[in-house]
Amino acid sequence: MKIALKRLLFIVVVIGIWQGIYLAQLYPDYIVPSPFTVGETLFSGFVDGELLKALGASFKHLIIGLTLSILTGTLLGVLLGKSRQADETAGMYLIALQSIPSIVWVPLAILLFGFGELAVIFVVVIGGTFVMALNVRSAIHNVPPQLKRAARTMDTKGFELFYRIEVPASIPYFMQGVRLAWAFSWRALMAGEFLSNGPGLGYSLSFAQDYARMDQVIGIIIIIGVIGAVVDQLVFSKLEKNVMKRWGLLNK
Amino acid sequence: MFLEFNEVGKNFADEQHGSFEVFSDINLSIEENQFVSILGPSGCGKSTLLSMVAGLEDVTQGDIQLEGNEINSPGPDRGMVFQEPSLFPWLNVKENVMFPIKKKMSKAEAEKRADHFLQMVHLSRFKNHYTYELSGGMQQRVAIARALAMDPKVLLMDEPFGALDEQTRHILHDELMKIWQETRKTILFVTHSIQEAIKLSDRVVVMGTRPGRVIADFDIDLPRPRKRDNPEVIKLEKTVMDLLEVEINKVLKEELNHEDRA
Numbered sequence: 208m209k210i211a212l213k214r215l216l217f218i219v220v221v222i223g224i225w226q227g228i229y230l231a232q233l234y235p236d237y238i239v240p241s242p243f244t245v246g247e248t249l250f251s252g253f254v255d256g257e258l259l260k261a262l263g264a265s266f267k268h269l270i271i272g273l274t275l276s277i278l279t280g281t282l283l284g285v286l287l288g289k290s291r292q293a294d295e296t297a298g299m300y301l302i303a304l305q306s307i308p309s310i311v312w313v314p315l316a317i318l319l320f321g322f323g324e325l326a327v328i329f330v331v332v333i334g335g336t337f338v339m340a341l342n343v344r345s346a347i348h349n350v351p352p353q354l355k356r357a358a359r360t361m362d363t364k365g366f367e368l369f370y371r372i373e374v375p376a377s378i379p380y381f382m383q384g385v386r387l388a389w390a391f392s393w394r395a396l397m398a399g400e401f402l403s404n405g406p407g408l409g410y411s412l413s414f415a416q417d418y419a420r421m422d423q424v425i426g427i428i429i430i431i432g433v434i435g436a437v438v439d440q441l442v443f444s445k446l447e448k449n450v451m452k453r454w455g456l457l458n459k
Numbered sequence: 460m461f462l463e464f465n466e467v468g469k470n471f472a473d474e475q476h477g478s479f480e481v482f483s484d485i486n487l488s489i490e491e492n493q494f495v496s497i498l499g500p501s502g503c504g505k506s507t508l509l510s511m512v513a514g515l516e517d518v519t520q521g522d523i524q525l526e527g528n529e530i531n532s533p534g535p536d537r538g539m540v541f542q543e544p545s546l547f548p549w550l551n552v553k554e555n556v557m558f559p560i561k562k563k564m565s566k567a568e569a570e571k572r573a574d575h576f577l578q579m580v581h582l583s584r585f586k587n588h589y590t591y592e593l594s595g596g597m598q599q600r601v602a603i604a605r606a607l608a609m610d611p612k613v614l615l616m617d618e619p620f621g622a623l624d625e626q627t628r629h630i631l632h633d634e635l636m637k638i639w640q641e642t643r644k645t646i647l648f649v650t651h652s653i654q655e656a657i658k659l660s661d662r663v664v665v666m667g668t669r670p671g672r673v674i675a676d677f678d679i680d681l682p683r684p685r686k687r688d689n690p691e692v693i694k695l696e697k698t699v700m701d702l703l704e705v706e707i708n709k710v711l712k713e714e715l716n717h718e719d720r721a
Contacts, residue, residue, distance in 0.1 A: 353541065353543055354547065356541070357541060359515060360513050360514075360537065360538065361609060362609075363559075453589060454548045455548045455590060455591035
């Protein structure tokens, strides 16, 4: 409760300073709008459905893209984790691909698929796949050898060893991969939508920029930040923590 | 003979020296239903020998036979308990015990058997718990129940109580004795504790090091339960201690010499 109070106080102070700068009229309104204007813009955006439509479109892109990236990333990761040949041949390139910022893929996606939703989804998939693959690869490599030895003494080998031991033992790293894939995909989504023809939150942001609507720009940035934090804290971090605890990887 | 070691030796490939010999010429015959300890200082290869019986390590010289069949891979006729409990954290206690038998019988039968062995190790109350909720001693008891659930011909135990505190270890010694008397399993038990070996076993095989080999073989014909202050137990402990001291000093000396040269 005390922590919540501190956080609330902090945000009140920030908004207070912001309102102070606005009242001092140091900058024109289209550069520093009042926090209350931003609040009103957000409110009316939700009421007339514009923001909700953009949000819905963004989540659609995200869910399709993230699902695909988790699937392909897992397949790639298992391949690299299980096959030494594949890992020695392609492992290096995966790390190289992972280090490319997702906005770099946007021009490529637009040339391939035009300015539509397909290009956005492509960028989201690329954004999440490599980090997922790298985590699944580590997951397979980090299965405790002792568990495999124990399973082998219980007549478990071959494919059975893979799905009864290696798959469940990999779940903590897998969950870490899913959380990172979500974070990367979310960033890629905004980059992709920003340069697309909409709909989506990123598109709304670029639209607001074109019309010099600073209140909308700030409002959408706030929405993006809030969604990122809420999804990470309430969904992925929680899931990961529960898994880590069950797997005995967290101190009680 | 039930379990036979014929001229058994083990070499590891070593990049610097070509090949490294852990031990050689191990000849042993182990009778059914016996509790046999393999005792030795670290580095003598006792755990490696046990892993070879389990089929986890290749036999590089000679052969090991269980009821006339040569061992060259793991099999359900040999159950193993490791120093680390090696339980599967994604399964609860009962599911862990059911792991080796789940695919071999109906669910009801597997559950019945798991319940039976959990009762034997006094963990029925904890069957729905997950492993992170158990103490080290309880985890090791689950591991014993799991190995027994397979109904192996031989139970292999690799320093199973080595990581436990003194008090827990004594409790588990008593439990293991009861389980052994109840199931009459042949047990091959690796340890570096002289007291533990003499307290539990029908027979103690003492291994030496550099090179690894069998240096002594005692039949222990004392009534159980064996108390620590029993004069015969103390006498035996002293005999084995003197034997092992020579071996341990050999290792120490080598390590110290190595230090001087470095």
